[in-house]
């Protein structure tokens with residue numbers, strides 16, 4: 001039998017006695033409740049591999065309360081699952097939780113996080129946020145981009161109209177929504193100089209979303225992140241997609257620079273034009289380089305495409321499940337838009353039932369169910385508990401949207417619940433936060449809603465919708481970087497003729 005030399009044995013005994021003493025003496029922080037942990041992996045075994053993270057977090061909240069903690073690998077997670085805990089994080093202590101954690105995929109693909117969505121809270125983020133809210137996504141700019149919504153929605157109506165000549169033809173709604181919402185934001189970002197790169201860019205954006213789930217082993221074990229990402233192949237994928245995106249953005253920006261130098265701008269500034277103007281004028285305290293421009297554009301494109309197209313997918317899913325609601329919406333839309341060839345924003349603004357349907361969809365299916373994670377800047381007391389510095393702080397907006405303490409029959413799809421109620425998603429009601437709240441609330445809300453409302457109104461005006469096969473209809477959620485439908489949504493479109501109504 002192998003025997004340890006006495007000296008080594010005594011050394012180990014002394015070492016472990018000191019370690020035990022140290023552990024006993026060190027006061028344990030008063031963390032929020034949470035499940036038990038194993039050495040090294042922490043509470044990872046409490047997260048089911050097959051369940052979606054926001055579902056797992058709700059199950060844990062039912063056991064440990066509306067503010068619980070988890071140690072996942074080397075990271076503390078603090079999870080808020082009620083309106084009041086969300087308000088503590090997003091309002092009372094908003095500044096302490098206003099930064100984002102470092103995620104390997106974001107760092108690698110999105111230019112070391114120097115865009116807007118993941119840059120640390122501070123003067124640089126404030127400056128980029130100002131450019132976003134005042135220049136790129138202001139309500140004036142959203143209004144200005146109305147011509148893109150008009151043109152693209154008509155193209156889609158024509159495209160579906162052509163296909164629906166045959167009653168057996170299925171329309172892949174998921175693909176159409178992804179297409180149209182992507183074109184919508186690409187045109188706003190790049191003007192006319194994007195057509196040749198569109199397919200490549202869309203593929204790269206989809207790959208980026210695949211690499212962005214919240215819980216990646218490489219992020220949970222940062223000290224081993226490099227090795228893990230090499231071994232699981234994600235590092236190579238991240239590098240490839242970053243290279244692809246970089247080449248395309250460089251090309252587009254170079255074309256814009258040439259046009260600007262030649263004075264060929266048509267006065268209709270897209271996002272790249274605006275950012276180049278800001279860069280040239282140097283009005284901001286921190287000068288912009290081309291790298292910053294690429295990072296902001298990428299953040300916006302990723303932030304916009306998945307969320308808005310995913311929302312439309314869920315709206316149509318819910319409307320197909322609730323034909324009476326679809327019918328009521330169509331009656332209102334067809335009445336309001338009767339005889340109009342051009343649809344103004346003011347026409348859309350009158351469609352209050354449509355707006356309620358979108359609100360209800362965002363309550364049950366927020367595209368970012370856990371918002372975007374925040375990080376705790378310094379050790380803080382929250383509701384009497386200690387939140388360790390560098391913890392990841394996550395708000396489960398999906399769980400809050402179906403909390404029976406705030407919502408009557410929370411699982412039922414009932415747009416009328418928004419009729420008399422003043423609850424809105426602008427960040428003032430913490431029981432309804434699909435766009436987040438506080439300093440980092442989504443700056444693209446106006447842009448998103450304008451697109452969703454416009455495309456939905458036209459699709460409901462021009463077509464009647466049915467399931468191709470009523471027996472095959474799933475409502476499964478999938479999860480990449482956002483909570484989309486797991487499978488594509490296929491529907492039958494029958495063109496609607498206003499004459500037959502009269």
Ligand code: HEM
Nearest residue numbers: 117303304307308368371372435436437440441442444448
């Ligand atoms: C239905 C559509 C959308 C939803 C539900 C949504 C939701 C969100 C959420 C939950 C956040 C994080 C907020 C927080 O941390 O409190 C966010 C951030 C952000 N969103 Fe959206 N979003 C949508 C569409 C858009 C669009 C269309 C754009 C741009 C055109 C956009 C741009 C951004 C950006 C740049 C951020 C980062 C803000 C920051 O960190 O300061 N989003 N969004």
